[in-house]
Amino acid sequence: MAIPAVYTEGGAKVLRELLIIMNVLLLGLIVGLWSARMTADMPALAGTVQAGAWRAWPRAGVADALPYAHLRHYLDDALPPSPGDRLELVAETDDDGRPLSGRCAYRLSGAMLPVRNWILAVHDPERREHPLAALQAADALYRPDGTLHILLDPHFQTGNWLQTPRRATYRLVLHLFGISPLQRDRILGAGLLRITRVDCS
Amino acid sequence: MSRFFQLAGLFLAAALVAHLAYVLLLPRMAANALLAELHQDLGGNVFHRLDGKWLRRIVRHPVPEAAYGVCVLQLKDHPVELTGPDLRSQWAVTVYSPRGDVVYAINDRLVPEGDVRIRFEYRALDSSMGEIALPKLKEKTLVLPLQQASALMLLEAWPWHPGQTPLVHRLMKRLRCHAVAATRPARSWPNAAAQKVPMPRPRPKRPAGVP
Numbered sequence: 001m002a003i004p005a006v007y008t009e010g011g012a013k014v015l016r017e018l019l020i021i022m023n024v025l026l027l028g029l030i031v032g033l034w035s036a037r038m039t040a041d042m043p044a045l046a047g048t049v050q051a052g053a054w055r056a057w058p059r060a061g062v063a064d065a066l067p068y069a070h071l072r073h074y075l076d077d078a079l080p081p082s083p084g085d086r087l088e089l090v091a092e093t094d095d096d097g098r099p100l101s102g103r104c105a106y107r108l109s110g111a112m113l114p115v116r117n118w119i120l121a122v123h124d125p126e127r128r129e130h131p132l133a134a135l136q137a138a139d140a141l142y143r144p145d146g147t148l149h150i151l152l153d154p155h156f157q158t159g160n161w162l163q164t165p166r167r168a169t170y171r172l173v174l175h176l177f178g179i180s181p182l183q184r185d186r187i188l189g190a191g192l193l194r195i196t197r198v199d200c201s
Numbered sequence: 202m203s204r205f206f207q208l209a210g211l212f213l214a215a216a217l218v219a220h221l222a223y224v225l226l227l228p229r230m231a232a233n234a235l236l237a238e239l240h241q242d243l244g245g246n247v248f249h250r251l252d253g254k255w256l257r258r259i260v261r262h263p264v265p266e267a268a269y270g271v272c273v274l275q276l277k278d279h280p281v282e283l284t285g286p287d288l289r290s291q292w293a294v295t296v297y298s299p300r301g302d303v304v305y306a307i308n309d310r311l312v313p314e315g316d317v318r319i320r321f322e323y324r325a326l327d328s329s330m331g332e333i334a335l336p337k338l339k340e341k342t343l344v345l346p347l348q349q350a351s352a353l354m355l356l357e358a359w360p361w362h363p364g365q366t367p368l369v370h371r372l373m374k375r376l377r378c379h380a381v382a383a384t385r386p387a388r389s390w391p392n393a394a395a396q397k398v399p400m401p402r403p404r405p406k407r408p409a410g411v412p
Contacts, residue, residue: 024208028215035216036223061295061303070228070301078261079235079355082295084306088262117291117359119264129257134265138362173262177291177359178310 116178232301272378285376
């Protein structure tokens with residue numbers, strides 16, 4: 001009776017060789033997938049534009065955008081926002097890079113961009129639902145020089161005030177409507193609302 | 202040493218294939234799956250107001266007070282029209298292809314004032330002609346040619362003021378997405394343009410003097 005090839009010395013060598021190749025392939029696959037996920041978060045490849053604490057993805061959803069820009073949105077399990085005449089800006093930290101916390105009060109100050117309409121909303125980063133609080137252009141009070149001061153505080157404040165969750169971290173989303181395509185590319189260079197921490201409890 | 206380089210090459214090739222497959226295929230597969238799931242759950246060529254599960258699934262950061270609606274466009278056999286009353290708000294229609302990229306992003310300022318009338322038509326691109334169909338305004342209907350037989354249309358309407366929210370939601374309920382009869386016999390855009398519509402022959406003139 002013939003001995004199967006795998007039990008012979010040559011067979012064992014082939015098996016060992018196959019095992020090494022399989023391991024190398026598997027390792028390559030894991031590294032490839034990991035690198036794809038990591039690259040999708042890289043601002044330059046994901047088309048992220050940053051201005052102060054605000055981030056935006058002005059080319060999201062556009063057919064000729066880099067594929068990483070598409071991937072970033074689908075990793076979040078959402079369709080890319082419409083690249084029409086609006087822009088969605090997201091801030092999760094203040095201007096000093098500290099996460100926005102419900103234990104602290106913040107002041108947003110500066111001039112609002114010349115857009116058709118805007119809405120500033122406080123979102124829970126863990127839950128995809130309607131915002132916790134929001135302020136719309138029609139409801140905002142402007143200073144005589146046209147600038148805005150908005151307070152983010154868990155406790156009631158007079159003037160432009162957005163109530164924030166008492167303990168948890170949160171995310172600010174600024175929706176801008178009525179932006180021309182030319183304006184979109186330059187909008188972040190024009191300067192946005194600064195986010196300054198006032199005090200913490 | 203050559204053995205090491207062989208294995209390193211194999212490792213790099215595997216990593217590259219996995220990386221590219223993930224980056225290029227995942228968005229396409231995710232968008233396709235979403236479209237199929239929506240079609241199964243809500244049906245094709247039917248307008249649905251979005252809330253709850255589907256709103257959370259489709260819109261990352263919903264705008265407060267805004268009303269959202271979707272229609273899974275199935276254009277292979279018939280054009281589809283979105284019709285309804287003037288939404289009296291700012292609104293935007295975004296059309297996503299099954300690949301997940303945006304084909305059209307239009308808003309209330311690009312259409313005539315008044316009732317909403319948008320027609321989506323399937324126009325397969327004739328590569329030999331190299332022509333691209335462009336959106337047109339026919340009477341008061343905006344005609345959007347699509348090279349995809351199926352697509353996802355997302356409509357978002359934001360009231361100018363929170364007080365208008367109930368009105369916008371009420372008007373949104375009256376929107377309809379429905380298949381309509383094709384206006385042209387051919388599906389391919391360039392061919393349709395090239396086809397001659399048969400005209401009735403002029404009647405021969407009677408010779409003079411014949412009653």
